[in-house]
Amino acid sequence: MRRPHVLPSRLLVSQQAAVGFSRRFLHLAPPFLLDEHSPRYMTLSAVDAAKKRSKAYAHLRNCNLCPRLCGVNRYETTGMCLIGANVKVNVIAPHFGEEPCIQGHNGSGSVFFSMCNLRCVFCQNHDIAHQRNGQDLTPEELGDWYLKLQDVGKVHNINLITPEHVVPQVALSILHARENGLTLPVVYNTSAYDSLASLELLDGLVDIYLPDFKLWSTASSRRLLKADDYAATARESIKAMHAQVRDLCFTPDGIAKKGLLVRHLVMPGLEAESAEIMKFLATDVSKDCFVHIMEQYHPDAYVGKPSNARPKPSAPAANSKDDKRYAEINRAVTKEETSAVRKAAEAAGLWRFCDPPRHDGSNL
Structure with missing residues (x-):
């Protein structure tokens, strides 16, 4: 996802006026149209909400809501x-992202969390996802921001970006805002490296799940995401x-x-890995x-950076291409590659x- 061009930890109000939808060509079958929708959290009973709060606090004291399974007490330390x-x-x-059917004309009220439970070597937001930058918020303060986005930003939804490692706090924040x-x-925008317990x-609490499915093989996941079990976890998630x-x-x-x-x-x-994902x-x-x-x-983060590995004395000198880290993905994708994936999906x-x-509105 391209990062929104905004100041860190600031609420920005969209200046774009709402556009009427007097005529709409929806390329959708009737089963996928709703007359109206109430967020799922609004249907929770007081008892169910209390149970979720209790579970969230328990998970924070013994953190297992991520496939890393650190098991730490997050009131005392971190994993x-x-x-x-x-x-x-x-x-x-x-935020206006890559999915116009979710952002619409007013955008999503996006919350971009620092630190991610993956370490993708090509991460296009590595300065956020790999570093502890930003503002510390309690779950209640986080929930208050949802209300500010709703009341001032006039956005279509609350879009939680890379929240896999803060699920207990997210649950508490949604219940507080409710x-x-x-x-x-609520949109849960995730890498799909989620545990079943967190889901x-x-x-x-969540209305739209927006997961990435990045890679298929264990070898690629180990090398490029630093998580051997990514593909297996993503499938179940x-x-x-x-x-x-x-x-x-x-x-x-x-x-x-x-x-x-x-x-x-x-x-x-x-x-080939993309084709397997589409089949799944x-x-x-x-x-x-x-x-x-x-x-x-596009190459980013660690891709294409100079290699730190020292060549063996008996090895020939590496050329400039081979001396770069993750050289196999140190280029943009081609139209032929993208077309092949689309054909595999179809x-x-x-x-x-x-x-x-193909027009000024949402492409549906």
């Missing part, structure tokens, strides 16, 4: 994510997300309100799964895609 009982937020602002007047759908805690919210659905104004939207960033030379989505999730095939990959039976807009 791999380096985040304690509060959250660290880098950006809070209305009690104080939040009425917007169980989020069940009933995405199936669990779909079981909760099903396929992506829209209200007549063309804005997505509930369901699953899977994003996949095409990587150089890895079309069609076979194990749903042929009606809404998919965004993204082509904006061959698998997928048909609902997030394509670039």
Whole structure:
């Protein structure tokens, strides 16, 4: 996801006026249209909300809501994510991202959390995702920001970006905001490196799951994401997300309100892995799964940086290309690679895609 061009930890109010939707060409079958939608958290009983609070506090005292399974008491110390009982937020602002069906004309009220539980070597937001920058907030303070985005930003939803390592705090923040007047759908924007326990805690709180499915093989996940179990975890997580919210659905104004939207960033030379991901989505999730095939990959973070490895005395001198880190992905993707992934998705039976807009409104 491209990072919004905003000042860190500041609430920015969109100056863009709302545009009427007097005429709309929705390329959607009737089963995916909603007359209206109330956020799922509004249907929780007081008893169920209390149970979720209790579970969230328990998980913070013995953190297992991420596949890293650090098991630490986050009131006293931190695990791999380096985040304690509060959250660290880098950006809070209305945001227009790559999915127009979610951002619409007013954007999402996006909250970009610092630190990620993956270490993607090509991360395009590595200065946020790999560093503890930003503002410390309690779950209640975080929930208050949702209300500010709703009341001042006039946004379509609350979009939580890279929250996998702060799920207990996110759950508490949504429950706090609910009690104080939040009425917007919640989008959980994730790498899909989520534990099933964290998704169980989020069940009933999240309306739209927006996971990435990055890579398919263990070898690629180990090398490029620093997580051997990424693909296996993502498969189980995405199936669990779909079981909760099903396929992506829209209200007549063309804005997505509930369901699953899977994003996949095409990587150089890895079309075969992409094809496996598309087969999985069609076979194990749903042929009606809404998919965004993204082509904006470019070398970033550690890709293309000078190698720190010292050559063996007997080895020939490395040329300039081979002396770069992660040289195999040190280039942009080609149109042919992106086209091959799209064809593989269609061959698998997928048909609902997030394509670039062909007009000023949402492309649906």
